[in-house]
Amino acid sequence: MPNLPLPNFPKRTSSYVALLAAAVLPLTLAACTDNNAAAAAGPIKVSSTADACTLSTQTTKSGNITFAIQNDGTQVTEFYLLAEDGLRIVAEVENIGPGLTRNLVVTAPAGTYTTACKPGMQGDGIRAGFEVTESGDKPAVDTNLKALTDQGTAQYASYVKDQTEQLVTGTKEFATAYAAGDAAKARDLYAATRMHWERIEPVAESFGDLDPKLDAREADLAPGEEWTGWHRAEKDLFPPAGFPALTAPEREALAAQLVADTEDLATRTRTVELTADKLGNGAKELLDEVATGKVTGEEEIWSHTDLWDFQANVDGARIAFENLRPVLDQKNPELAKSLDTKFAALQAELKLHARGEGFAYYNELSQDQVQQLAALVDALGEPLSHLTAAVVL
Amino acid sequence: MTGCPFGGGTHDAGASGSAAQAPSAAPATAPAAAPPGQDAPASRLSRRGLLSLAGVGGASALAGLAAGLLSHDALTAVAAPAPAGTGDVVPFHGGTQAGITTAAQDRLHMAAFDVITEDRAALVQLLKDWTAAAEAMTQGRETGTTGAVNGPYDAPPEDTGEALGLSAGKLTVTFGFGAGLFEKDGMARFGLDGRRPEALIDLPHFPGDDLQPNRSGGDIIVQACADDPQVAVHAIRNLARIGFGSVRVRWSQLGFGRTSSTSREQQTPRNLFGFKDGTNNLKAEDTSLLQDHVWAGAGSRPEEAWMQGGSYLVARRIRMHIEIWDRTSLREQEQLIGRTKSEGAPLSGGKEFSAPDFAIQGRDGEPLMGMDSHVRLAHPDQNDGVRMLRRGYNYTDGSDGLGHLDAGLFFIAFVKDPRTHYVPMQLAMARQDTLALEYLKHTGSALAAVPPGIRPGGFVGEGLFT
Numbered sequence: 001m002p003n004l005p006l007p008n009f010p011k012r013t014s015s016y017v018a019l020l021a022a023a024v025l026p027l028t029l030a031a032c033t034d035n036n037a038a039a040a041a042g043p044i045k046v047s048s049t050a051d052a053c054t055l056s057t058q059t060t061k062s063g064n065i066t067f068a069i070q071n072d073g074t075q076v077t078e079f080y081l082l083a084e085d086g087l088r089i090v091a092e093v094e095n096i097g098p099g100l101t102r103n104l105v106v107t108a109p110a111g112t113y114t115t116a117c118k119p120g121m122q123g124d125g126i127r128a129g130f131e132v133t134e135s136g137d138k139p140a141v142d143t144n145l146k147a148l149t150d151q152g153t154a155q156y157a158s159y160v161k162d163q164t165e166q167l168v169t170g171t172k173e174f175a176t177a178y179a180a181g182d183a184a185k186a187r188d189l190y191a192a193t194r195m196h197w198e199r200i201e202p203v204a205e206s207f208g209d210l211d212p213k214l215d216a217r218e219a220d221l222a223p224g225e226e227w228t229g230w231h232r233a234e235k236d237l238f239p240p241a242g243f244p245a246l247t248a249p250e251r252e253a254l255a256a257q258l259v260a261d262t263e264d265l266a267t268r269t270r271t272v273e274l275t276a277d278k279l280g281n282g283a284k285e286l287l288d289e290v291a292t293g294k295v296t297g298e299e300e301i302w303s304h305t306d307l308w309d310f311q312a313n314v315d316g317a318r319i320a321f322e323n324l325r326p327v328l329d330q331k332n333p334e335l336a337k338s339l340d341t342k343f344a345a346l347q348a349e350l351k352l353h354a355r356g357e358g359f360a361y362y363n364e365l366s367q368d369q370v371q372q373l374a375a376l377v378d379a380l381g382e383p384l385s386h387l388t389a390a391v392v393l
Numbered sequence: 394m395t396g397c398p399f400g401g402g403t404h405d406a407g408a409s410g411s412a413a414q415a416p417s418a419a420p421a422t423a424p425a426a427a428p429p430g431q432d433a434p435a436s437r438l439s440r441r442g443l444l445s446l447a448g449v450g451g452a453s454a455l456a457g458l459a460a461g462l463l464s465h466d467a468l469t470a471v472a473a474p475a476p477a478g479t480g481d482v483v484p485f486h487g488g489t490q491a492g493i494t495t496a497a498q499d500r501l502h503m504a505a506f507d508v509i510t511e512d513r514a515a516l517v518q519l520l521k522d523w524t525a526a527a528e529a530m531t532q533g534r535e536t537g538t539t540g541a542v543n544g545p546y547d548a549p550p551e552d553t554g555e556a557l558g559l560s561a562g563k564l565t566v567t568f569g570f571g572a573g574l575f576e577k578d579g580m581a582r583f584g585l586d587g588r589r590p591e592a593l594i595d596l597p598h599f600p601g602d603d604l605q606p607n608r609s610g611g612d613i614i615v616q617a618c619a620d621d622p623q624v625a626v627h628a629i630r631n632l633a634r635i636g637f638g639s640v641r642v643r644w645s646q647l648g649f650g651r652t653s654s655t656s657r658e659q660q661t662p663r664n665l666f667g668f669k670d671g672t673n674n675l676k677a678e679d680t681s682l683l684q685d686h687v688w689a690g691a692g693s694r695p696e697e698a699w700m701q702g703g704s705y706l707v708a709r710r711i712r713m714h715i716e717i718w719d720r721t722s723l724r725e726q727e728q729l730i731g732r733t734k735s736e737g738a739p740l741s742g743g744k745e746f747s748a749p750d751f752a753i754q755g756r757d758g759e760p761l762m763g764m765d766s767h768v769r770l771a772h773p774d775q776n777d778g779v780r781m782l783r784r785g786y787n788y789t790d791g792s793d794g795l796g797h798l799d800a801g802l803f804f805i806a807f808v809k810d811p812r813t814h815y816v817p818m819q820l821a822m823a824r825q826d827t828l829a830l831e832y833l834k835h836t837g838s839a840l841a842a843v844p845p846g847i848r849p850g851g852f853v854g855e856g857l858f859t
Contacts, residue, residue, distance in 0.1 A: 071742070076742075076753065076754070076755050076761065078756070094755060094756045095740075095755030095756055095759075095761055097738075097739070097740055097741045097742030097743070097753065097761050098742035098743065099738065099742045099743045099744060099747070100733060100738060100740070100742055100743075101735075121755070121756060219598075219600070219601060219602060219603060220600050220601055221598075221600055222597075222598075222599070222600050222820060222823070222824060223597050223598055225600075281722070281725070284720060284721075287717075288714075288717040288720070288831070291714070291716065291717055291797075292714050292717065295795060296795065298603075367794070370795065371794070371795060371796065374795040374796050374797075375796050378716065378796060378797075381716075381717070381720055382720065384720075385719075385720030385721070388722060389722065
């Protein structure tokens, strides 16, 4: 405050920092005297070179352990925390470029472990023993976590399979009606069919070539680029004033391409390797999609069926969360509970806009209603962004 | 140290430097109460004098200031003995315009004007008036002959006054001409038939563009940069006022923090993603690179020789979806950018200024610098070796009505030719850069031909009108 009229910003900043430091220092000291053990816990420094893997300590207490791995060598390196058998990987960090430092945070119960640096990413690495002693402040974690995780990802793989099958069936039905010029039926099928796409959008989007072919909006195109996929049909079925309708051959070609690309997608999703972090990140990305595309009404600018997509994105995120739920219940039950509450609140709000089998059109919503939805999306999105770290840590 | 690069006429040193050395400011010997070049009455409030007061006196002097706030005589009396700050004035004249290679100031106010007159003489007069006002303000003086408080009591003051008592703040005012100055509805304006440079193209639609007309285009673009936001706003405001009847403001943009360094003396700042931005930017010291990539030549036709020593300004208002970015793991953030968040080192290793190694591979043969990483896509190695001088600013403009900040990067780049130095790179990034696809949205756009520097006694764009 006393510095406010100073025009010299760097000076102001440093004074401010100095003030902060002065204010914080006594607190830190106080904390040290009160709880020495807790304050002493910092990252365990690891230095990885061509022929050494030096840890600042060989022993620590159970709970959350942070390793700060500095690559002091000239090759890309990796660091592993292995179980006592030297085979099972408890945690790992890879792709550390020369000169860089990366943190690895791991929750480890008491026991005997092996650490390994792997400069050049070759061989067994430079290994040493590592002891974790019982701290008593963390309950032992279920040793079946891996089984639970595998079960969750397997369930999600089934979900993806089911959704892509329904998507293929629905797309064929839509394409037939659209190509035949049955615009009323095509309009009816449009939003409901797309829900199968929107539920698994992060998986579908992982195919960088198929996503734009199936889901590009007009504004996403570069000059001269061909426009295919759902949104071209959308504009044709829900045309703005003055938009020239597609010809019958154009519709037929668009419909055929849509079906072919969708079948390609379905085939490719069968071999996608799903992991817990992909589920967690996928759930987060689905909420991102809602926040930037659906709640703003930008996804379906001609049909205004954004709430169908909205519901589908939330469905997909919720399924991923539920598949990871058994793991999360053990690792962070508070987060699981918070997500339950926030999914329910958002779902309740969405339900207010349900109309029969579908939803109100986006352009029928008031600004207040949109804001309410946006607030609930953010309320869910924030804790959901912690799901991945919570389950893979 | 910070004063050195600015006091000695070194701005835009990469250009045909002789004129840039013109010692027009001669600030070192001027007394505080009468800034250089100004025939100020002795009682006149000095912007720089007050600065010195604040800087020297610290909190106790400021307390005194507050007690007698804006008591005219008291202020002058206290301010008079203080030495003038000399590091806060950027020379106005030179072979190239200030505000391009000038070490990037902390704050921005940019405005685009539509010219509403069709009278060539009125336009030329406006450019002369703007030149005079810009020169005065960059030197820390008030606009007009009577300034903010020394005119007739029954007349509105010439200068709007909000910069009274403030330092020149390293203010630079840089002018550029948009395509709309040369032609409207297919018809040439102001007798400028054939004078529009070929490089002053209409930018194409880039994938994902969501440009708003009221944030795009403009016949004349004015970039005001200063270390004090009030100084920058004062400059634009006074130019807008002078222009009434000839121009109207089409859009205006504030930037609160620089996101680029244009001198090796400066630390690399951070953008709103929290990453260092512009590490590999062209710098004022890269004289020959500036010639190759920033300064326009005389063009292929004699009609555009007026651009010799000029440049092209690309401005893009890039909204960042910062809320969802903040929910992204550090792993993904770093992979999307291609640098570490802490130091800004490329993920291939080394330190901030280490050259990225795009070939080095990690697990499974994947490059450490991802194929879709921002650094890779923007790097000269991936863009036929082209470079740009970036001069962007962080912005926040209130909220978007959905509970999010309307915040992002106001991208500014100066390039030799946008056809080679901007369009290809932006097309590639708009299609491949996951960062751009997921977290950015371009909401405003402008391209302007920035004429060369202004000679003493001349006016901006003189070459175009003679």
